[in-house]
Amino acid sequence: MANKKKEKLTPTQQEYQELAQRIQPRRPVLKNCIRAFIAGGVLCLIGQAVQEMFVHWVGFTEKTAADPTVAVMILISVILTSLGVYDKLAQWSGAGTAVPVTGFANSMASAAIEHRSEGIVLGIGGQMFKIAGPVIVFGTVAAFIVGILTWVFQGGGGS
Amino acid sequence: MLKGHQSWVFENKPVILGTATVVGPFEGRGPLAKDFSIIHGDSMLEEASWEKAEKVLIEEAAKLAIENAGLTKEQVQFYVGGDLMNQIISSSFAARTLSIPYLGVFGACSTSMESLAIASMIVNSGSAHYTLAGTCSHNASVEKQFRYPTEYGSQKPPTAQYTVTGAGAAIVSDKGEGPVVTSATIGRVIDMGITDPFNMGAAMAPAAVDTMEAHFRDLNIQPGHYDLIVTGDLSKVGYEIACELLKKHNIPMQQTVYKDCGMMIYDYDTQMVQSGASGCGCSAVVTYGHLLNRMRKGELKRMLVVATGALLSPLSFQQGESIPCIAHAVSIEAGRNIS
Secondary structure, three states: OHHHHHHHOOHHHHHHHHHHHHHOOOOOHHHHHHHHHHHHHHHHHHHHHHHHHHHHHHOOOOOOOHHHHHHHHHHHHHHHHHOOOHHHHHHHHHHHHHOHHHHHHHHHHHHHHHHHHHOHHHHHHHHOOOOHHHHHHHHHHHHHHHHHHHHHHOOOOOO | OEEOOOEEEOOOOOEEEEEEEEEOHHHHOOOOHHHOOEEOOOOOOOOOOHHHHHHHHHHHHHHHHHHHOOOOHHHOOEEEEEEOOHHHHHHHHHHHHHOOOEEEOOEOEOHHHHHHHHHHHHHHOOOOOEEEEEEEEOHHHHHHHHOOOOOOOOOOOOOOEEEOOEEEEEEEEOOOOOOEEEEEEOOOOEOOOOOOOOOHHHHHHHHHHHHHHHHHHHHOOOHHHOOEEEEOOOHHHHHHHHHHHHHHOOOOHHHOEEEEHHHOOOOOOOOOOOOEEEOHHHHHHHHHHHHHHHHHOOOOOEEEEEEEEEOOOHHHHHOOOOOOEEEEEEEEEOOOOOO
């Protein structure tokens, strides 16, 4: 891919891009990984704490506590998004705050807030899945493929 | 008057009679705060949307510039302006409010100097007595249009730039006191094949260098002719690349002071702006605010402002197109009546 892209460039462009690449700072990948690990871990720890609370104080079982836990995490994420904090946390933690539940909630809430000015139907309704949409689409496609593979390897029979 | 290949020399010396700059709260916390006319405490300016807030920025800047020039809006013959929004809506809505005959221009972040160059040309040719040049940008409306929703948690790379919330406007006149516009060089579109919209500095640097070279060649001058040369919004990454390119092209920049507006408006230590600032408002508020104030105080005699623009659209980069870039240079000198 990178080579294919390069072929289209003129020698001057190639020379310039080499110069630019030498000067511009790279993404600090190692630092980002460590921060993502810490932030993602902290988020999961909070999730675990919430779940434990539901199990010990409200009387849910380990299995049934999952639903209210996810709801609480979504709520936290949406509140932080609305207060304008989540995007700042994300700049620090990178992939750490993109972990499924809170990251997904943030992507939907932020798009809904942003496009409120275009109306409830076309703005919020039409744009809410702007970022989250592809995750659902390709998640479904992946589930479909995995489903077929499971069916094939289990010998074509039912469950 | 055409000089050389792509430059105009304004022999009648159009005067910048009055200027105004209006910025948001984030810019108000930066090191140039004292040079802005109005600093808003709320980035929404109590409007219903980011787009409306942006429109108010340029309306206020235009009205204040007219007032500072000692004029009324009926006396201003033409308004030349543009912005970053699709179909330059902010400027068109402002022109509706101002009801001044209007020429909409688009040069992305180079619009500040593009509009000033055209306004000066109109005045220089005797086609108007007073012309208004202005441009604006809003951080949130630009994020919304070109990138992600403002509150979306995505991590920006160190090459990314922060769009300035601000508007700058200037009244160009054929008489009066103030700094004068002496020449302008209109840039070519340069595309070095950069496709990353989070790396606009690197995309725009070659355009800035091309226009600077053309300016020196057309006017047959050296960089030392100016006390200060500033580029519009290359920021740290683009500025370093531009310095390297200028050195490579044997342009003796050491004769003068070379700076970048994108590196002046924010405080890198306390404000999270990665590479620096960008946007139409960046070069406009730095030039019409900070730099012209310095010139009025007598600290600068001659300066060259090279506003840079990345001419991408939200659609073009999603389709994998590279970023075409442009730069326009305008030289401003302290007027005779300035001490």
